[in-house]
Each structure stands twice: as C-alpha cells, then as structure tokens.
Amino acid sequence: MQNKILLLLVISCMCYAASAQTSFKTISSANVKSAEKETSFYVSVVPDATSPAFRLYVYNPGQKKIELQISHALNGVVVDTSFNVDQFSCRYNFESTDDGNYLITLTRGKEKVSKTVGINTVTARNVIVIE
Numbered sequence: 001m002q003n004k005i006l007l008l009l010v011i012s013c014m015c016y017a018a019s020a021q022t023s024f025k026t027i028s029s030a031n032v033k034s035a036e037k038e039t040s041f042y043v044s045v046v047p048d049a050t051s052p053a054f055r056l057y058v059y060n061p062g063q064k065k066i067e068l069q070i071s072h073a074l075n076g077v078v079v080d081t082s083f084n085v086d087q088f089s090c091r092y093n094f095e096s097t098d099d100g101n102y103l104i105t106l107t108r109g110k111e112k113v114s115k116t117v118g119i120n121t122v123t124a125r126n127v128i129v130i131e
Contacts, residue, residue, distance in 0.1 A: 039111045058088040067107045094119050
C-alpha cells in the first residue's frame with residue numbers, strides 16, 4: 001500500500017515538473033503608435049495579450065494599393081501581400097515561428113512605413129524538493 005502511494009506521489013510530481021517546463025512565446029512591438037502625417041495612410045500595430053500574435057490596422061483613405069511585407073532577418077519574407085481597401089485589419093499569429101525581430105513594411109509608391117515586432121520564447125522551470 002505504501003509503495004502505491006509513493007509511486008502515485010512520484011508520478012504526480014513528475015507530471016507537475018513536466019508541465020512546469022512548458023514554454024510560451026511573448027510578443028512585443030516597437031513603434032506601435034500610428035504613423036505621423038508624413039504618409040497618406042495610417043498604421044497601427046497592437047500586440048495580443050494572450051498569445052504570440054499581433055493585429056495590424058491600416059487606414060487607407062485614398063484606397064490606393066499598399067504592399068505589405070513581414071520579414072525576419074534569418075528567414076526572409078514570411079508575409080507578402082497587397083490591398084487597396086480603405087480599412088485593412090488582419091491578425092498575424094506567430095505561435096510556430098522563430099524568435100527574433102520581424103520587420104513590417106508597408107509601401108505605397110514612394111511612401112514607406114516600417115514597424116518592428118519582437119518575438120521571445122520564455123521557458124519557465126520549477127524545482128520541487130520532496131522530503
């Protein structure tokens with residue numbers, strides 16, 4: 001009986017220790033404020049508080065074509081698209097991407113706006129002493 005209790009206690013501690021070693025990603029963003037009046041469109045990048053994702057909002061009153069690229073220093077371009085609507089909103093999930101800084105670049109003719117988003121994986125580990 002004591003062996004079963006001891007085995008159950010050891011297994012539950014192992015499960016707890018394994019779950020404490022899970023990792024999660026955080027996302028931070030630089031330059032999240034809207035662009036100044038130097039361009040004919042406005043950009044906002046908002047990090048998601050619950051997951052490694054962010055929302056990109058673009059207000060394009062002239063409805064002219066805007067090219068969007070998201071690139072990583074090592075992996076190159078990960079998103080390449082364009083749109084010509086007056087309001088563009090999209091959520092980008094970075095759950096399975098590499099850590100590092102991603103550059104968001106929006107181009108409309110000679111106008112260009114760049115924002116930087118950083119992805120950082122944090123691993124939490126707990127030590128439990130069993131007496």
